[in-house]
Amino acid sequence: MKKLILPAVGLLLTFSVPFAHAVDRGELLANSCFSCHGYDGQVSDAKIPPLANYPASMIVSQMKAFRDGTRTATVMDRHAKGYTDEEIELMAQYIGKQGS
Amino acid sequence: MKNIIQSLSRRQLIQLAAAGIAAPTAGLALSGCSQNGRKGAGSVIVIGGGFGGSAAAKYLKRYNGDLNVTLIEPNTTYVTCPGSNWVIGGIAEMTQITHNYDAAKKNGINVIHEMVTSVDPEKQSVKLSSGKTLNYDKLVMSPGIDFKLDAHEGVDTDTENHLPHAYKAGDQTLLLRDQLRAMKDGGTFVMVAPPNPFRCPPGPYERAGMIAHYLKNNKPKSKILILDQKNAFSKQGLFQEGWRNNYGQMIEWVAMQDGGEVKGFDVANKTIDAGYGQVKGDVINYIPPQKAGKLAFSVGLTNESGFCPVNQQTFESTIHKNIHVIGDASIASPMPKSGHSATSQAKTTAANIVLELAGQEPISAKNVNTCYSLVTPDYAISVAAVYDFKDGKIAAVQGAGGVSPMGASPEFRKQEAEYTRGWYRSITNEVWG
Numbered sequence: 218m219k220k221l222i223l224p225a226v227g228l229l230l231t232f233s234v235p236f237a238h239a240v241d242r243g244e245l246l247a248n249s250c251f252s253c254h255g256y257d258g259q260v261s262d263a264k265i266p267p268l269a270n271y272p273a274s275m276i277v278s279q280m281k282a283f284r285d286g287t288r289t290a291t292v293m294d295r296h297a298k299g300y301t302d303e304e305i306e307l308m309a310q311y312i313g314k315q316g317s
Numbered sequence: 318m319k320n321i322i323q324s325l326s327r328r329q330l331i332q333l334a335a336a337g338i339a340a341p342t343a344g345l346a347l348s349g350c351s352q353n354g355r356k357g358a359g360s361v362i363v364i365g366g367g368f369g370g371s372a373a374a375k376y377l378k379r380y381n382g383d384l385n386v387t388l389i390e391p392n393t394t395y396v397t398c399p400g401s402n403w404v405i406g407g408i409a410e411m412t413q414i415t416h417n418y419d420a421a422k423k424n425g426i427n428v429i430h431e432m433v434t435s436v437d438p439e440k441q442s443v444k445l446s447s448g449k450t451l452n453y454d455k456l457v458m459s460p461g462i463d464f465k466l467d468a469h470e471g472v473d474t475d476t477e478n479h480l481p482h483a484y485k486a487g488d489q490t491l492l493l494r495d496q497l498r499a500m501k502d503g504g505t506f507v508m509v510a511p512p513n514p515f516r517c518p519p520g521p522y523e524r525a526g527m528i529a530h531y532l533k534n535n536k537p538k539s540k541i542l543i544l545d546q547k548n549a550f551s552k553q554g555l556f557q558e559g560w561r562n563n564y565g566q567m568i569e570w571v572a573m574q575d576g577g578e579v580k581g582f583d584v585a586n587k588t589i590d591a592g593y594g595q596v597k598g599d600v601i602n603y604i605p606p607q608k609a610g611k612l613a614f615s616v617g618l619t620n621e622s623g624f625c626p627v628n629q630q631t632f633e634s635t636i637h638k639n640i641h642v643i644g645d646a647s648i649a650s651p652m653p654k655s656g657h658s659a660t661s662q663a664k665t666t667a668a669n670i671v672l673e674l675a676g677q678e679p680i681s682a683k684n685v686n687t688c689y690s691l692v693t694p695d696y697a698i699s700v701a702a703v704y705d706f707k708d709g710k711i712a713a714v715q716g717a718g719g720v721s722p723m724g725a726s727p728e729f730r731k732q733e734a735e736y737t738r739g740w741y742r743s744i745t746n747e748v749w750g
Binding site: 240242245246248249251252253254255256260264265291292295296297298299300304 | 380657684714718719729732733
């Protein structure tokens, strides 16, 4: 734990290699988005919006809007209806910008 | 500093952020893991470099970078079935649907281009064509499909060289495309569509549209006849609406019960013995009935259905412990056999393997499927579903999923056509990038 008080660069290097990768529900839920919205939410040239730079709060509000029919869609309404409020929040926390 | 951040994945950055915030209680945050803060290391072998296998290898490494992950695939490139209908219809090139394993190697996966000659489930070992034997803690098999050649008279292993199935992409795709290009204007293209269950349920019908697109522009007097070995098919209403709107009467579909049933073939004379009568085709696309890939049989992972029964939470075989079967070879109904399903199952399986090796409880993931089909280059339709694991089985979430609306505007269809290509770029980058 001593290494945590090292300057930022040291902290990044220390933790980028051996950090334990918990596989939690939020991550698994968010990983489902990647097949269309790009790995890690990053697409280069597609018409499909990348999610990497979306704030978590926007992902939550838009998923709920798709699900509840207040935002029209081609396919996202059909996907959004597959998730509960809790699941939407978990996936958004993982994929969206933290703290937004 | 900038370079370090750019080189880290988003996942790592999120974890670093979380670790920074949680620093005073870091010990607590890591309590779900083994004592040294790592998940146990282990060796996982993945057989098959298609959607399922390539995605499984990638996500195993993502979920636990300490794992020793080996991907065994005899070929150095992979041609996807998704997109292969576009090549047949002349709107895409093979290079656009061909992928390699360079990124897998960069992602820390040990890639071996050899054939697997045998698997020993007791000794947990895999034997390669070079004679080398590899041991595993966990094995993931994604062997795809094979064809039942005993279902129709007159069919043998040489039939595909004359009546291509083009249902494993590659040389077969080009053979069918070239036969179509050589066909005379006014000719008849006959497709024999397979019975359920089979890989990519909308695949044959997307193909019919792509062939019609080619014929309309190049040989407009020609016809497409589909002799189906079933009485209904995926997105049927949407396909038939799309065919009518874009190709008039060019495509004729005949259900099994209405004369579509095929008894056999005279391959040399390109004639089909069908309930319909003797049907002569200028080009015949025979897509045979299907079963799990060969290796699934030789390892003894199949049941009487010809596919592999699995625990639908973890995809571990119910026949052999520590072997997980994903993709088209597994029995994951109601999930369709698709590249998207296989990719989703790969993540679910990778997560559960990582958890099991770390001594943790399995997780019930939500699997997902999305299948887009082009009717024309600017007109597409889709089917989607989200799946729960409930009462020991995969079940579609009620009220979610379904198909594109009937009677939608040209703009809606065009948008889905753009998403079709976007989906292809994204998922192939996810799997092979």
